[in-house]
Amino acid sequence: MNVFAFFRSEIIRLLDGLAAAGTLPAGLDHSRIVVEPPREAAHGDMSSNAAMVLTKQAGLPPRALAELVVDGLRAHPAVSEVSIAGPGFINWRLADNFWQERLREILAAGIAYGDSKVGAGAAINVEYVSANPTGPMHVGHARGAVFGDALAGLLDKAGFSVCREYYINDAGAQVDVLARSTYLRYREALGETIGEIPAGLYPGDYLKPVGAALAARDGNKWLEAPESQWLPEFRGFAIAAMMALIREDLSLLGVHHDVFTSERSLHEAGAVDQALATLEADGLVYTGVLEPPKGKTPEDWEPRPQTLFAATRFGDDVDRPLKKSDGSWTYFAADIAYHLDKIRRGSPQLIDVLGADHGGYVKRMQAAVVAISGGKASLDCKICQLVHLYQGGEPVKMSKRSGSFVTLRDVVEEVGRDIVRFMMLTRRNDQTIDFDFAKVIEQSRDNPVWYVQYAHARAQSVLRNAAQAQDGQAQNGESFDSSDLTPARLEKAELSALVDPAELALIRLLAGWPRLVEGAAEAHEPHRIAFYLGEVAASFHGLWNKGKDDAGLRFIIAEDKPKTLARLALVQSVAFVIASGLKVFGVTPVMEMR
RNA sequence: GUCCUCGUAGCUCAGCAGGAUAGAGCAUCAGUUUCCUAAACUGAGGGCCACUGGUUCGAAUCCAGUCGGGGACACCA
Numbered sequence: 175m176n177v178f179a180f181f182r183s184e185i186i187r188l189l190d191g192l193a194a195a196g197t198l199p200a201g202l203d204h205s206r207i208v209v210e211p212p213r214e215a216a217h218g219d220m221s222s223n224a225a226m227v228l229t230k231q232a233g234l235p236p237r238a239l240a241e242l243v244v245d246g247l248r249a250h251p252a253v254s255e256v257s258i259a260g261p262g263f264i265n266w267r268l269a270d271n272f273w274q275e276r277l278r279e280i281l282a283a284g285i286a287y288g289d290s291k292v293g294a295g296a297a298i299n300v301e302y303v304s305a306n307p308t309g310p311m312h313v314g315h316a317r318g319a320v321f322g323d324a325l326a327g328l329l330d331k332a333g334f335s336v337c338r339e340y341y342i343n344d345a346g347a348q349v350d351v352l353a354r355s356t357y358l359r360y361r362e363a364l365g366e367t368i369g370e371i372p373a374g375l376y377p378g379d380y381l382k383p384v385g386a387a388l389a390a391r392d393g394n395k396w397l398e399a400p401e402s403q404w405l406p407e408f409r410g411f412a413i414a415a416m417m418a419l420i421r422e423d424l425s426l427l428g429v430h431h432d433v434f435t436s437e438r439s440l441h442e443a444g445a446v447d448q449a450l451a452t453l454e455a456d457g458l459v460y461t462g463v464l465e466p467p468k469g470k471t472p473e474d475w476e477p478r479p480q481t482l483f484a485a486t487r488f489g490d491d492v493d494r495p496l497k498k499s500d501g502s503w504t505y506f507a508a509d510i511a512y513h514l515d516k517i518r519r520g521s522p523q524l525i526d527v528l529g530a531d532h533g534g535y536v537k538r539m540q541a542a543v544v545a546i547s548g549g550k551a552s553l554d555c556k557i558c559q560l561v562h563l564y565q566g567g568e569p570v571k572m573s574k575r576s577g578s579f580v581t582l583r584d585v586v587e588e589v590g591r592d593i594v595r596f597m598m599l600t601r602r603n604d605q606t607i608d609f610d611f612a613k614v615i616e617q618s619r620d621n622p623v624w625y626v627q628y629a630h631a632r633a634q635s636v637l638r639n640a641a642q643a644q645d646g647q648a649q650n651g652e653s654f655d656s657s658d659l660t661p662a663r664l665e666k667a668e669l670s671a672l673v674d675p676a677e678l679a680l681i682r683l684l685a686g687w688p689r690l691v692e693g694a695a696e697a698h699e700p701h702r703i704a705f706y707l708g709e710v711a712a713s714f715h716g717l718w719n720k721g722k723d724d725a726g727l728r729f730i731i732a733e734d735k736p737k738t739l740a741r742l743a744l745v746q747s748v749a750f751v752i753a754s755g756l757k758v759f760g761v762t763p764v765m766e767m768r
Numbered sequence: 769g770u771c772c773u774c775g776u777a778g779c780u781c782a783g784c785a786g787g788a789u790a791g792a793g794c795a796u797c798a799g800u801u802u803c804c805u806a807a808a809c810u811g812a813g814g815g816c817c818a819c820u821g822g823u824u825c826g827a828a829u830c831c832a833g834u835c836g837g838g839g840a841c842a843c844c845a
Contacts, residue, residue, distance in 0.1 A: 208785095208787095210784075211784095212788075213783095213787085213788070213789090213790085213791090214788070214789075217788075221787095221788090223786095223787065226787080226825075226826090229825080236825080259788070260787085260788045261787080261788075261825065261826070262825090263787080263788065265788095306845070343845060345845090346844075346845050347844075347845075348844085348845060349845095437845095463842095464842050464843095465842090466842075467769090467770080467841055467842065468769035468770055468841085472842075472843095474843090475842070475843090476842095476843095478842080478843070480842075480843070490771095491770070491771055491841090492770090492771095492841095492842085494842090495842060495843060497843085498843050498844095499842095499843045500843085504843075504844085504845095505844070505845050506845095509845095530773090530838085530839060530840090531839070531840070532839095532840080533771085533772050533773065533839055533840055534771070534772065534839080534840035534841055535840080536772075537771080537772080557772085557773080557839090559773085559774090559838085559839090560838090560839090600781090601780095601781075602781090602782085604773065604774075605774075605781080606774090606838080608780080616807095617807045618794095618807065619793070619794085619807085619808075620780095620793065620794060622793085624807080625793095625807095625808095628805085628807070628808085631805080632804085632805065632808090635804075635805060636804050636805095638804095639804050639805095640804080689784090690784080693784050694784085696785095697784080697785080699784090701782090702782090702784070705781095705782060705783095705792085706784095708782095708792080708793085709792085712792085712793095712809095715808060715809065716808090716809065716810085718804075718805095718808075718809080719800085719806085719808060719809035719810080720809080720810095721803080721804070722800075722801070722803070722804095722806085722808090722809075723800075723809090723810085725803065728803075728804060729804060730804050745804095766805085767805070767807075
């Protein structure tokens with residue numbers, strides 16, 4: 175349960191009651207009312223702006239309005255204290271036992287705690303990675319892959335019906351380049367000396383086995399053939415090989431898509447012609463001449479009539495070309511068809527996860543989605559900024575030109591999947607990340623992955639120790655064994671012993687998990703989870719250390735079984751919430767540190 | 769030249785669709801280990817939220833402009 179959403183509906187219920195009684199006008203707009211934790215914990219457990227937001231509509235000053243609501247709130251069984259503060263905030267506290275009961279909810283749900291229904295099963299399509307099938311993935315792709323995967327996981331948890339999708343750009347000139355590069359490797363495999371790979375072709379070694387495979391399969395069949403004959407064959411073969419390579423890289427990262435859509439197949443199925451015919455029927459396609467780009471005019475620029483999409487009618491800066499000078503469709507035209515395809519498959523909500531260099535593409539694509547769907551679909555583009563690699567503070571040089579760049583595989587093999595995934599999510603997507611190989615495996619407070627994992631491991635360690643220390647012992651005539659420590663058993667513990675302010679603060683934090691999931695999902699911001707988990711870890715480590723100063727605060731109190739069970743319920747809940755968050759990230763929680 | 773994006777403590781970053789006295793970590797300084805993993809914790813100092821206007825009960829947050837970092841700018845993908 176999102177306890178904040180629950181109390182928001184309680185407040186609205188009170189307002190409706192006041193309206194029914196004639197104390198307040200009917201039909202007030204509640205949409206701006208929020209219930210949230212106050213910035214200052216001293217103000218209370220929860221806070222609402224309801225009185226301030228409604229003051230104009232209700233024709234009452236905020237404090238007077240607040241007074242009306244406060245009476246009703248005071249009567250609520252879970253509410254222990256209510257006050258009006260500042261300009262008209264309504265603040266209240268909840269009884270300890272209300273918070274303690276949250277632990278039962280967590281223990282009953284386990285890892286599923288925080289699952290929400292706000293998505294209401296609505297279909298949403300997340301397209302991510304979509305790396306060109308021309309080579310293995312590099313670190314930059316890793317960020318988009320992890321971000322998209324975590325976002326999809328988050329939306330899933332929030333109750334959306336998510337489709338994870340990969341768009342294969344297998345139709346442009348680049349895949350012809352790939353075919354030619356592969357042809358060279360093919361000749362090489364047949365014993366020719368090919369020397370330096372000419373500029374404009376892909377130089378990477380990863381094409382050698384592809385060329386060799388073709389040589390093994392077809393022998394010298396293509397050696398004397400003209401390009402027009404071997405190119406389609408080599409292209410198809412190489413694309414398949416590259417996609418296999420990419421899927422392998424993705425699975426190294428633990429990223430899996432539900433749907434792979436091929437650009438080429440859209441062309442072949444006539445989907446592009448169809449989509450553009452739709453736009454044309456709506457009068458959104460015309461032939462015109464664009465202004466030259468301001469600032470730096472390309473060398474070969476010349477005024478030329480082009481087939482254009484009226485993107486400016488939907489908020490873009492200029493109208494965009496749909497056809498190249500040779501009459502074929504542009505990438506953009508195909509992408510319109512592709513987005514229409516996604517919408518037709520049932521997702522009016524689309525998300526594209528894009529690289530930093532695609533920022534200039536967002537407006538036109540959003541314009542196109544609105545146009546092609548008649549305003550029924552929407553597109554959110556999440557731009558992932560660059561990842562800068564460091565090795566102990568020194569930048570790692572990457573040169574795509576020479577074909578020697580740091581691949582995704584290199585990184586995953588160096589530090590491990592879980593670390594790569596978590597680190598990629600510790601910054602907002604539109605912020606650049608510094609990824610230091612030395613730092614991310616460091617075991618210190620400075621390393622967020624380690625810190626959160628340590629909290630989980632520590633919780634597990636406490637549970638293990640409890641089982642071991644107490645097994646078979648009788649204390650105060652009460653037996654206590656490891657079967658007492660299952661979540662189901664802990665759920666039945668008497669939780670009223672959890673009254674220390676630090677314990678209650680931790681419980682409040684854990685109880686905020688469902689709200690965090692919903693907020694992060696709505697904002698499409700998985701990074702919030704990383705920061706939240708850091709807070710949970712800090713709060714838990716803090717509580718753990720309090721047991722050092724004050725032995726009465728330790729989790730395991732040998733001579734007090736009820737208290738121990740209550741605290742273990744808290745510890746187990748911490749482990750569940752951390753594991754729940756890590757699951758969204760696709761990171762495995764560790765059971766012990768070594 | 770246009771568009772996008774970022775600008776918050778010395779450094780790296782949060783700030784939850786406008787709210788109360790702007791928060792963490794690192795670094796600095798001062799403390800805490802016979803005890804559930806000290807690989808941790810507690811406390812202190814450190815800020816004109818780039819700047820200037822505007823919107824309103826109220827702005828780090830929204831709008832306009834200025835300055836600075838990054839990115840993109842017909843017929844590439």
